[in-house]
Amino acid sequence: MNEELKEEIARLKEAYGARKDEARSLEELAGGPVRHHYPVDLWSLSDSELDNEMGKRLGFLNDDIDCRPTTAVTSHRRVIGPVIVFLKKLLLKALRPYTNSLFVRQNRFNEQLVAFHLASFIRLRRMEERLRQLERERSGIADPGADQHD
Amino acid sequence: MTKAGTSSLSPLSAAAVAHDAAALARRSGPQAAYSLLLRAEVAAGWRKPSLALYDHTLHLIGGGQKYGCTMAQALQDDFDVTLITHRPVAASDLTAWYDLDLSRCRIRVMPLGFFAGDEAINPDRVSARGENPFFAVSRESGNYDFFVNNSMLEMVFPLANVSVFVCHFPERPKGPYFYADRYPHLIYNSRYTAGWIAKKWGIAGNRHIYPPVDMEPSGAAEPKENVILSVARFESGGSKQQAEMVIAFARLLAREPRATRGWKLVLCGGSASPNPYLERIRAELAARPGLPVELRVNIALDELKRQYARAAIFWHLCGLGQSNPAHVEHFGMSTVEAMQNGCLPIVFDGGGQREIVEDGVSGFRFAGAGQLLERTLQVLRDPELRQRLGAQARRRGKEFRRVVFEEDVRRFFRELAARYAAPPGTGAPE
Numbered sequence: 001m002n003e004e005l006k007e008e009i010a011r012l013k014e015a016y017g018a019r020k021d022e023a024r025s026l027e028e029l030a031g032g033p034v035r036h037h038y039p040v041d042l043w044s045l046s047d048s049e050l051d052n053e054m055g056k057r058l059g060f061l062n063d064d065i066d067c068r069p070t071t072a073v074t075s076h077r078r079v080i081g082p083v084i085v086f087l088k089k090l091l092l093k094a095l096r097p098y099t100n101s102l103f104v105r106q107n108r109f110n111e112q113l114v115a116f117h118l119a120s121f122i123r124l125r126r127m128e129e130r131l132r133q134l135e136r137e138r139s140g141i142a143d144p145g146a147d148q149h150d
Numbered sequence: 151m152t153k154a155g156t157s158s159l160s161p162l163s164a165a166a167v168a169h170d171a172a173a174l175a176r177r178s179g180p181q182a183a184y185s186l187l188l189r190a191e192v193a194a195g196w197r198k199p200s201l202a203l204y205d206h207t208l209h210l211i212g213g214g215q216k217y218g219c220t221m222a223q224a225l226q227d228d229f230d231v232t233l234i235t236h237r238p239v240a241a242s243d244l245t246a247w248y249d250l251d252l253s254r255c256r257i258r259v260m261p262l263g264f265f266a267g268d269e270a271i272n273p274d275r276v277s278a279r280g281e282n283p284f285f286a287v288s289r290e291s292g293n294y295d296f297f298v299n300n301s302m303l304e305m306v307f308p309l310a311n312v313s314v315f316v317c318h319f320p321e322r323p324k325g326p327y328f329y330a331d332r333y334p335h336l337i338y339n340s341r342y343t344a345g346w347i348a349k350k351w352g353i354a355g356n357r358h359i360y361p362p363v364d365m366e367p368s369g370a371a372e373p374k375e376n377v378i379l380s381v382a383r384f385e386s387g388g389s390k391q392q393a394e395m396v397i398a399f400a401r402l403l404a405r406e407p408r409a410t411r412g413w414k415l416v417l418c419g420g421s422a423s424p425n426p427y428l429e430r431i432r433a434e435l436a437a438r439p440g441l442p443v444e445l446r447v448n449i450a451l452d453e454l455k456r457q458y459a460r461a462a463i464f465w466h467l468c469g470l471g472q473s474n475p476a477h478v479e480h481f482g483m484s485t486v487e488a489m490q491n492g493c494l495p496i497v498f499d500g501g502g503q504r505e506i507v508e509d510g511v512s513g514f515r516f517a518g519a520g521q522l523l524e525r526t527l528q529v530l531r532d533p534e535l536r537q538r539l540g541a542q543a544r545r546r547g548k549e550f551r552r553v554v555f556e557e558d559v560r561r562f563f564r565e566l567a568a569r570y571a572a573p574p575g576t577g578a579p580e
Contacts, residue, residue, distance in 0.1 A: 006196065008164035012171050013187045017293075019180035026288060026307055031179030034307065037278045038324045044350075045323055048474040056274060135471060136394070 047128070054121055058114065065110040068103050181292045185311045188295050192571050199295035199567055201229035202258075202310070204287060206271050206301045208235035208244075211420070213361060213483050214318045216248045217339065218300030220362045221316075224556040225563055226254040233257045234290060236271055249364070260286060273305055278326035295570065296563075304330035304351075312566055319343050319480045320350045335566070340481045340502035357562055360505075362555035363547070365458060365487035372459045374540070376413040378526070379461035379493060381454065381484040382468060384421035384428045384447065389477045391467040392417050393427070394519075396434045398467075400441055402523050409530045414442035415465075418457055421447050455491075462536060463529060464488035466497040470519070479503050489513070489547030492540045496525050512546035513539060 023029045026036075045053060073088045075081035092099075167190060175183035192199045205218050222231050231254065233244075238259050241252050264283030265271045276283060284305045291297040292309030299306055300316045305327040308315075315333035320343075330336070331353050338344040338355035347355055378399070382390035399415040421428050428447065435443055446457070466485050469478035478501035479485075485495050485506050495513035497503045507513040514525040529536045 002194075004164050005167065005194075008167055009187050009190060012168060013184060016171065016175060016180045016184040016187065019175070020184055020289070020292060023180065023289075026282075026285060029179060029181045029289065029292065029309055030307065031177070031182050034329075036282070036328075037326050038328050040323055040325045046474045046476075048476065049323055052274065056277070060277060060279065132471075 051125070058117055058121060061110070061114050061117070065107060065114060067106050067110065181309050184292065185309075189311055189570065192295055195571075198228065198230050199570060200232070200293075201225060201296040201298065201563075202232045202234050202291060202294040203298045203300055204234040204291070204303075204306065206236055206273075206303055208233060208257075209237040209239040211247050213481075214300065214302070217318065217361050218298075218316065219244050219248050219250055219252065220552060220555060221298070221300070221559050222255050223250045223252055224559045226252070228560070228564065228567060229296065231255040232294070234260060234287065236260055236262050236265070258290075260290060262286060273303055273322070276305060276327060282327045284327070296566070299333065304328050308333055312570055314566075317343060317347055317355065319476060320347050321476060324351050337562075340505055342478075342502045342505065343480050346475055359555060359558045359562070360550050361481055361483055362552040363483050363486040363490065363550045364552040365455065366490045366548070366551070367455070367459055371492055371544075374462040374492070374536075375460045377457075377461040378413060378415045378463045378465055379418065379457055379488065380416070380465045380467075381418045381457070381487065382466065384419045384425055384431070386422070386425050386427050387477075388427045388430070389468060389472070390419070391470060392419070393431045393434050394467055394470070395465055396431060396438070396441070396443055398519060398522060399443060400438050402526060403441070405523070406527055406530075409527055413530065414444065416444045416446060416457060416461065418446045418449055418454060458488055458491035458493060461488070461491070461493045462540070463526065464493040464495045464497075464513075465522070465526075466495065466503065467522070469498040469500040469503070470522075472500075475501075482506055486547050486550045489543035490551075491547075492544040494529055494536055494540045494543055496522060496529070506546070506550070507543075508546065511539075512542040 020029060026034050040053065042050065042053065073085050073092070075084040075088075077084060167187070171183040171186055174186055188200075191197055203218055203222050205215055208215055208218070219233075222233060225231055233252075233255055235257070236259065239257065241255065241257060244250060244252055262271065262283050265275075268275075273284075282305055284303065285307075288307040288309055291306065291313070294310045296312045296314070297308050297310035298314045298316060299308065302316070302318055302321055304315075304320075304322065304324075307329040312335070313333045314335040314337060315330055316337045316339075317330070318339050320330075328351075330351055335357065336347070336353065336355040337357045337359050338347060339359065339361050341358065344355045344358065347353060380390075380392060380395055382392065384390065384392060395415065395417065403410045403413075417431070431445065435441060435445065446453070449457075464485065466479070466482065468482075472478055479498070481502035482497070485497055485503060488495055489506070489512065495507050497507050497513065497515055499509070499515035499517050503515060507515055509515045514529075516522040516525055529539070
């Protein structure tokens with residue numbers, strides 16, 4: 001009885017293990033909806049957490065400077081799908097001279113915006129370091145003059 | 151938490167098991183069925199429960215990693231323990247770093263493609279825009295009865311029957327892929343940490359276990375010398391404030407040359423190379439030639455023990471002037487190490503230090519630089535007070551020994567294991 005049960009459990013484990021391995025998402029594995037994201041409450045963050053958030057988000061903006069569409073042209077229709085894809089590509093090609101000028105302008109704008117934010121970020125960091133130094137001097141530990149920028 | 155325990159497995163027959171597992175799989179997915187089978191094996195007494203302890207930085211030396219490895223050592227007799235990490239690390243290294251016997255633990259290295267080219271595995275790189283690279287760890291967690299996340303990595307969704315999150319400090323705010331609230335058990339290392347877990351994540355820890363500290367001298371206590379000691383990593387950001395210690399010590403000497411005659415400051419700690427903060431300390435020392443300060447970087451454990459044994463006073467400034475709670479000591483293992491060696495601690499009054507040093511009983515806590523100098527002068531002038539508080543510090547330090555930690559850990563996990571091994575249907579595992 002025990003052996004039979006052991007064998008059955010081993011067999012079932014193998015079967016469900018394989019199904020587990022095939023699962024593509026957490027929802028499939030966990031057997032229900034999963035909340036993945038919470039909006040970051042920026043007001044509740046400490047200075048260094050805000051600093052971290054700014055750096056991280058600036059990185060994302062930097063990654064997205066080039067806003068030209070990159071996704072492949074597809075169609076979900078089986079039979080007429082290739083025709084639709086062909087027409088879409090044709091349309092995109094025909095409009096390219098007009099869309100390109102817009103994208104180039106937008107890319108330039110994005111680039112300037114990211115550079116401006118980065119400059120502000122660097123200035124903020126330097127000001128904070130100066131403030132920290134002043135606070136240290138006031139508390140009587142640090143020597144004046146240490147760690148000055150410029 | 152999977153729903154394995156909500157299904158009945160009695161009578162224990164092959165047909166009934168297959169039926170229950172199939173029903174569960176239909177209702178809650180394949181993981182729930184698999185978890186039910188895992189639990190049935192343990193309930194039947196066919197094997198010990200398996201436990202995976204996950205730490206994404208196991209290959210690095212650190213207090214959090216020591217916490218996890220000591221936990222693994224304490225549990226390896228009751229559980230079949232596997233240490234999961236992402237970068238290669240040898241069991242012999244862990245043994246040497248933390249003086250532990252992990253001979254009955256396995257190590258499973260799971261490389262993560264997302265971080266393949268990176269020097270460090272930095273979870274801050276993960277954003278809601280992309281996939282969660284730690285999904286692979288979630289999937290793996292479902293292959294064990296127990297899953298312990300010792301990484302503070304809130305991006306791992308637990309799929310084991312029993313899941314435990316160990317939090318040394320909530321480093322990141324609640325954001326993308328936040329699953330720390332999906333662990334039914336949360337262990338925290340200090341009340342300071344527990345307060346910030348509640349504040350930042352809105353969840354409550356349910357088990358408080360202080361980190362293990364084992365630095366008691368093996369022989370009789372040695373006579374103390376006129377040494378003020380600091381033991382802290384030379385963090386590149388300077389959060390441990392050794393440069394400030396040099397300046398404070400120089401001021402102390404200038405202010406009270408008689409009381410401070412014959413005293414020296416010894417700064418010990420580990421450092422990566424290159425380290426701009428260490429260079430800043432060297433510059434501070436170069437600017438003050440003749441200042442009795444010794445800098446000891448990356449010294450061996452034996453040498454560190456000698457430093458603890460001879461030092462009369464211990465300074466710890468971490469947290470002074472900080473607005474960021476993460477830069478305040480979450481616990482303060484080196485303070486306890488010093489206390490176990492009878493060093494009188496004078497530490498910043500904040501974070502976990504408040505839970506270790508009883509002000510005026512087993513040391514002193516200070517709120518600002520002025521108070522640090524005052525307290526230090528007070529004990530320099532009064533050898534009897536120094537001796538008395540040093541003895542009290544030694545007594546207090548014993549309360550954080552490794553044996554105490556291991557007993558706490560075993561008690562907690564044995565409670566969980568007893569509930570888990572009860573036949574399914576008699577109580578849900580968590």
